[in-house]
Amino acid sequence: xxxxxxxxxxxxxxxxxxxxxxxxxxxxxxxxxxxxxxxxxxxxxxxxxxxxxxxxxxxxxxxxxxxxxxxxxxxxxxxxxxxxxxxxxxxxxxxxxxxxxxxxxxxxxxxxx
Amino acid sequence: xxxxxxxxxxxxxxxxxxxxxxxxxxxxxxxxxxxxxxxxxxxxxxxxxxxxxxxxxxxxxxxxxxxxxxxxxxxxxxxxxxxxxxxxxxxxxxxxxxxxxxxxxxxxx
Numbered sequence: 569x570x571x572x573x574x575x576x577x578x579x580x581x582x583x584x585x586x587x588x589x590x591x592x593x594x595x596x597x598x599x600x601x602x603x604x605x606x607x608x609x610x611x612x613x614x615x616x617x618x619x620x621x622x623x624x625x626x627x628x629x630x631x632x633x634x635x636x637x638x639x640x641x642x643x644x645x646x647x648x649x650x651x652x653x654x655x656x657x658x659x660x661x662x663x664x665x666x667x668x669x670x671x672x673x674x675x676x677x678x679x680x681x
Numbered sequence: 682x683x684x685x686x687x688x689x690x691x692x693x694x695x696x697x698x699x700x701x702x703x704x705x706x707x708x709x710x711x712x713x714x715x716x717x718x719x720x721x722x723x724x725x726x727x728x729x730x731x732x733x734x735x736x737x738x739x740x741x742x743x744x745x746x747x748x749x750x751x752x753x754x755x756x757x758x759x760x761x762x763x764x765x766x767x768x769x770x771x772x773x774x775x776x777x778x779x780x781x782x783x784x785x786x787x788x789x790x
Contacts, residue, residue: 599776611725611768611780624777659724663776668713670776672724 570594572673574660580679581650589645589676593662600643601663601670602635606656614658617643618665650680684708687769687781694788698759702784704752704769711779713772714745716754718765719783725768728754759788 573592581587593600602614613627617637628634632651637643647654657677661670687704694700706714714731729736731743731752742755752769769781 601776601778603778603780610782611778613777613779616775616777618775624775661778667776668715668730669727670778672726674724 572660572662572671574658574673574676576676577674578677578679580681583652583680584649586646586648587650587678589647589658589678591643591645591660591662591673593641593643593660594671595641596664597662597671598640598665599663599667599670600637601661602643602645603659603661604656605659605675609656611659614645647678650678652680654678655680682707683782684779685769685771685781687784689782689784691785691787694759694786696759696761696788696790698788699755699757700759700786701756702754702767702769702786704754704781706750706752706769706771706779708771708779709750710773711771712774713776714752715770715772715778716741716743716752717768717770717780719768720765725780728767756786759786761788761790764788 575590600617605611616624632648635645657675659675660673663670716728717725718728719725731745735744740757744753766783768783
């Protein structure tokens with residue numbers, strides 16, 4: 569079946585612009601996670617969704633970052649007023665609740681110029 | 682101090698070699714433990730879960746020592762295709778994952 573998909577695969581934006589990154593999890597997966605991977609920082613957790621609610625958003629780096637999930641499926645990560653330090657690969661993962669394995673999408677490579 | 686610490690390497694080994702990676706974690710409340718593999722410019726993929734009793738999957742053996750908060754991965758009879766970055770990962774009860782910086786492995790002919 570289809571895996572986790574993310575769009576766009578690459579995004580180049582000017583500093584100060586807003587961007588939206590999309591994640592389509594595996595059908596039926598109730599848990600959804602956003603991570604960020606940047607040079608020198610490794611992979612870091614951003615936010616966790618269980619259904620449409622986000623019980624853990626402790627990893628969002630600033631109030632410029634927000635995320636939502638609708639219909640227990642698609643999630644959107646929004647970065648407002650992008651900064652150069654936001655440049656990274658943004659990865660989405662999904663799983664069944666309580667499952668061991670998370671399945672990662674291919675990521676969105678964001679470059680802020 | 683990082684929550685999950687690994688030797689970044691790189692490890693350069695010949696085919697057929699045995700190589701061991703180690704990792705320590707700081708959060709004693711961690712519930713789950715994994716090794717992930719990440720190929721260049723690709724997403725991470727689960728290699729194996731790690732249990733206190735130790736577990737083996739073919740050429741790969743993983744071990745967890747909860748008392749020492751230490752995780753290991755042993756790769757025997759290395760193949761060229763094992764070249765990748767190996768990520769030590771710990772998780773919470775609801776699946777939030779904390780990643781180590783990764784250890785780069787290059788297996789050469």
